[in-house]
Amino acid sequence: MRHQLDEPALDWRAKGFWQPDGPVPDAAFGAAGHSLFGGAVTWPVLAVRRSAVAHNVATMAEFCARHGFSFAPHGKTSMAPSLLDAQLSAGAWAITVATSNQALACRALGVPRVLLANELLDPEPLRWLAREVDRGFEALFFVDSVAGVEVIGAALADRPAGAPLRVLVELGFPGGRTGCRTVEQVVEVAEALAATQVRLDGVAGYEGGLPDGAAVSAYLRRLRTAATELAHRGLVGPEVIVSAGGSAWFDLVAEELGGAWLTGHDLRVVLRSGAYVTHDHGFYAAHTPFRRIPGQGRLDAALELWAQVTSTPEPGLAIVGMGKRDAPYDEGLPVPLRIRRRSGVEHAVTGMTVSRLNDHHGYLSVPPDVELYPGDLVCFGISHPCTAFDKWRVLPVVDDDHTIVDLLRTYF
Amino acid sequence: MRHQLDEPALDWRAKGFWQPDGPVPDAAFGAAGHSLFGGAVTWPVLAVRRSAVAHNVATMAEFCARHGFSFAPHGKTSMAPSLLDAQLSAGAWAITVATSNQALACRALGVPRVLLANELLDPEPLRWLAREVDRGFEALFFVDSVAGVEVIGAALADRPAGAPLRVLVELGFPGGRTGCRTVEQVVEVAEALAATQVRLDGVAGYEGGLPDGAAVSAYLRRLRTAATELAHRGLVGPEVIVSAGGSAWFDLVAEELGGAWLTGHDLRVVLRSGAYVTHDHGFYAAHTPFRRIPGQGRLDAALELWAQVTSTPEPGLAIVGMGKRDAPYDEGLPVPLRIRRRSGVEHAVTGMTVSRLNDHHGYLSVPPDVELYPGDLVCFGISHPCTAFDKWRVLPVVDDDHTIVDLLRTYF
Numbered sequence: 001m002r003h004q005l006d007e008p009a010l011d012w013r014a015k016g017f018w019q020p021d022g023p024v025p026d027a028a029f030g031a032a033g034h035s036l037f038g039g040a041v042t043w044p045v046l047a048v049r050r051s052a053v054a055h056n057v058a059t060m061a062e063f064c065a066r067h068g069f070s071f072a073p074h075g076k077t078s079m080a081p082s083l084l085d086a087q088l089s090a091g092a093w094a095i096t097v098a099t100s101n102q103a104l105a106c107r108a109l110g111v112p113r114v115l116l117a118n119e120l121l122d123p124e125p126l127r128w129l130a131r132e133v134d135r136g137f138e139a140l141f142f143v144d145s146v147a148g149v150e151v152i153g154a155a156l157a158d159r160p161a162g163a164p165l166r167v168l169v170e171l172g173f174p175g176g177r178t179g180c181r182t183v184e185q186v187v188e189v190a191e192a193l194a195a196t197q198v199r200l201d202g203v204a205g206y207e208g209g210l211p212d213g214a215a216v217s218a219y220l221r222r223l224r225t226a227a228t229e230l231a232h233r234g235l236v237g238p239e240v241i242v243s244a245g246g247s248a249w250f251d252l253v254a255e256e257l258g259g260a261w262l263t264g265h266d267l268r269v270v271l272r273s274g275a276y277v278t279h280d281h282g283f284y285a286a287h288t289p290f291r292r293i294p295g296q297g298r299l300d301a302a303l304e305l306w307a308q309v310t311s312t313p314e315p316g317l318a319i320v321g322m323g324k325r326d327a328p329y330d331e332g333l334p335v336p337l338r339i340r341r342r343s344g345v346e347h348a349v350t351g352m353t354v355s356r357l358n359d360h361h362g363y364l365s366v367p368p369d370v371e372l373y374p375g376d377l378v379c380f381g382i383s384h385p386c387t388a389f390d391k392w393r394v395l396p397v398v399d400d401d402h403t404i405v406d407l408l409r410t411y412f
Numbered sequence: 413m414r415h416q417l418d419e420p421a422l423d424w425r426a427k428g429f430w431q432p433d434g435p436v437p438d439a440a441f442g443a444a445g446h447s448l449f450g451g452a453v454t455w456p457v458l459a460v461r462r463s464a465v466a467h468n469v470a471t472m473a474e475f476c477a478r479h480g481f482s483f484a485p486h487g488k489t490s491m492a493p494s495l496l497d498a499q500l501s502a503g504a505w506a507i508t509v510a511t512s513n514q515a516l517a518c519r520a521l522g523v524p525r526v527l528l529a530n531e532l533l534d535p536e537p538l539r540w541l542a543r544e545v546d547r548g549f550e551a552l553f554f555v556d557s558v559a560g561v562e563v564i565g566a567a568l569a570d571r572p573a574g575a576p577l578r579v580l581v582e583l584g585f586p587g588g589r590t591g592c593r594t595v596e597q598v599v600e601v602a603e604a605l606a607a608t609q610v611r612l613d614g615v616a617g618y619e620g621g622l623p624d625g626a627a628v629s630a631y632l633r634r635l636r637t638a639a640t641e642l643a644h645r646g647l648v649g650p651e652v653i654v655s656a657g658g659s660a661w662f663d664l665v666a667e668e669l670g671g672a673w674l675t676g677h678d679l680r681v682v683l684r685s686g687a688y689v690t691h692d693h694g695f696y697a698a699h700t701p702f703r704r705i706p707g708q709g710r711l712d713a714a715l716e717l718w719a720q721v722t723s724t725p726e727p728g729l730a731i732v733g734m735g736k737r738d739a740p741y742d743e744g745l746p747v748p749l750r751i752r753r754r755s756g757v758e759h760a761v762t763g764m765t766v767s768r769l770n771d772h773h774g775y776l777s778v779p780p781d782v783e784l785y786p787g788d789l790v791c792f793g794i795s796h797p798c799t800a801f802d803k804w805r806v807l808p809v810v811d812d813d814h815t816i817v818d819l820l821r822t823y824f
Contacts, residue, residue, distance in 0.1 A: 015511075015513050015824055016513070017513075018512070018513075018516075018534075018536050018537060018540075020516055020540050039535070039536040042511075042512050042513065042534050042536065042537055043534055076737075076771065076772065098771065098772040099427075099454075099733065099772060100430070100454050101427050101428070101429075101430075101454065104430075104432055118722055118733065118772070119722045119723060119786065121720060121722060121786055121787045122430075122454050122455060122720060123451070124430050124451040124454065125430060125454055128430075128432050144723050144725065145723065145724065145725075145786055147724070147785055147786045147787075148722075148723070148786045148787075151754070151786055151787040172725055174726065175726075176725075177723075177725075177731055177770065177773055177775070178722065178723040178725060178731050178773070179723070179725060180725070181725060181726055308533060308534060310530055310531045310533060310560075310590065311531060311556050311557065311560070311589075311590040311591070312557065312559070313556065313557075313584055313588075313589075313590060313591060313592070313593060314586065314587075314593055319589055319590050321511065321530065324742055324798075324799055325488075325798075325799075325802050325824065329742070330736055330741070342563070358589065359488065359510065359798050359799070360488065360510040360511060360530070361589055361590070363589070373559055374531065374533055374557055374559045374560040374563055375533045375559075375560075375563040386736075386737075386771050387736055387737075387771070390737050390803070391802070391824075393805075393824070412427055412737065412803075412805070
């Protein structure tokens with residue numbers, strides 16, 4: 001392939017922004033006081049409401065403090081340095097990540113401690129992690145099999161003695177995702193680790209795939225049993241980490257893992273919620289634990305997807321210029337919230353739904369009492385923050401009157 | 413939010429590459445002769461097979477030449493400058509785009525002509541487009557309503573006389589996406605355009621949403637009728653553009669729109685296929701017209717997603733480290749093709765399927781005769797190139813022995 005087109009000229013063209021003659025949208029752009037509707041962005045754009053993020057970050061920090069939990073918010077949700085920064089500033093103990101690249105990004109950013117919530121088996125990233133741990137980086141990751149311990153051992157066979165790599169044994173559940181299926185398997189993995197330079201610091205699990213609260217509670221009690229068993233056998237300690245918790249069941253984590261139940265050890269329960277940081281108008285709006293424990297807080301949906309009506313081709317149908325490239329569609333489609341006319345007049349809308357997405361088109365079902373015109377803007381809430389952030393490289397942060405006050409960059 | 417983390421240090425950390433101490437993967441990296449399996453990338457990674465892309469680009473160029481069509485391959489599929497470059501080098505008449513940002517990217521790259529296959533209604537991008545047209549940029553876009561023509565006219569009301577903006581009126585079909593529903597509406601829009609500084613150059617449509625070949629053929633004949641009607645009324649010409657064609661029905665476009673059927677005018681039929689450039693192992697493998705016209709060519713699937721087995725927690729189930737962040741899942745899940753052992757031994761696999769994806773996890777159903785171990789790599793084909801490319805910022809291009817020979821950057 002020829003490479004005669006001029007690639008570097010593209011570096012500053014982030015989807016959503018309209019700066020044809022300008023530099024990359026930078027901190028100065030973020031501070032210039034542009035209105036979201038003043039021509040500095042084009043459609044579609046995914047905006048982050050600053051007040052909602054600040055509220056959510058504070059709410060979960062308070063929840064963890066109230067229950068004596070350490071918080072390692074899942075950074076994979078946004079991979080946005082300024083959000084990780086806000087989470088650390090609010091007292092997060094670590095940032096959770098899903099992949100070696102995300103750990104690398106966090107290390108480069110200066111995040112002091114990461115929890116890699118997967119088994120790390122690739123030799124180069126393993127050796128890199130060992131070197132960084134020797135330089136003071138704090139990192140933990142998961143293991144769930146004796147075979148995995150052997151792969152890790154082989155990758156590190158030539159490593160000089162140094163600071164220990166630290167792991168948590170993952171307990172899963174039959175029919176679930178990763179993780180040992182039984183407490184006996186957890187013990188086997190722990191025993192295999194004892195012969196290596198990898199140090200066992202506790203147990204971890206993920207309850208998000210379970211069908212209901214009863215199953216989640218039973219699973220969390222098994223996680224507690226696994227930690228107790230390892231402690232009693234002298235395979236872990238004196239500090240014992242027990243980690244669980246997405247954004248759908250942290251009330252039950254508090255119920256089942258709260259308190260000082262591991263006598264003779266320093267217990268650190270680590271919650272790993274990620275999606276809470278922006279919350280949503282879909283899946284998490286329906287599933288947040290704060291619906292069950294309203295006295296302990298609430299989350300605000302922080303993401304607004306703005307798109308333009310490009311066509312109103314037949315009664316009851318409007319096409320907007322946003323699609324699978326722009327909006328999550330894996331846990332529910334975008335939720336129309338408001339219409340903004342070309343005049344600037346804005347009003348809430350009910351009864352309108354998104355019926356389908358193509359790559360760059362959204363199909364709106366429009367009830368008879370709603371008039372939509374080409375050029376109107378529609379503001380959508382989204383469902384599932386993780387598959388929203390990864391579709392955008394730069395997002396405007398807006399205050400409550402839609403002045404752009406900051407930019408988020410994502411690193412996926 | 414505080415911004416104390418060190419953001420610029422992240423610029424070079426593209427998912428899939430493992431260069432913890434190195435610079436951004438650049439042209440020199442692409443020419444260094446790294447093996448895909450030598451530690452320069454980590455998992456998951458989406459690799460592009462160079463030979464397959466070269467074959468596909470040549471195949472569609474030949475198809476268009478054989479039928480006398482102009483080709484405006486849809487750049488939204490990859491938004492990868494080196495692929496657009498290869499398409500232009502093979503004789504493409506224009507690059508099709510879906511959004512104003514994509515038009516801006518193409519202009520910055522030096523693409524001489526774009527076809528924006530949507531109605532452009534946002535004032536700032538419209539005025540930018542008018543300025544660039546005055547500077548020699550060739551650009552066409554779609555309109556589908558009198559209301560849209562009015563919005564465009566309002567945005568350009570203060571424009572000094574200059575080179576005409578050029579549009580195609582879009583004809584859709586009842587129950588479909590954008591586009592006039594009838595030929596009469598096409599004529600109405602054309603008549604509204606006659607009072608503006610926007611020039612009508614022809615008609616366009618998209619047949620991809622129709623249920624079967626008979627419906628596609630009937631629709632394409634209506635598109636032909638619309639062009640004929642505009643020409644006979646003197647609303648378009650002397651050159652008349654008729655544009656259609658995704659990657660699923662271009663054989664019928666050849667049947668229905670081929671030949672010199674518009675007497676007295678210079679007819680230019682413009683095909684807009686995009687997904688053909690990498691083809692796939694899923695939707696397009698099943699739907700490519702070359703299955704119906706094998707004598708006219710074939711396409712090769714060019715995208716390989718490599719992921720590592722991180723867990724084999726119970727019989728019949730393996731978890732691989734790739735998920736919704738890495739692989740398309742809107743038109744079928746990834747297709748397991750081969751296993752590569754830690755020893756480097758590779759073999760094809762049949763009977764293994766992906767049953768589900770989470771954000772960073774894939775669930776593999778493993779038949780009893782297949783053994784998978786933590787640390788094994790699995791090579792997957794994908795379904796739907798458009799939702800594969802947009803999940804990656806940099807992709808390694810590999811030759812047939814998996815030596816990295818180039819890099820693709822994407823600009824979404």
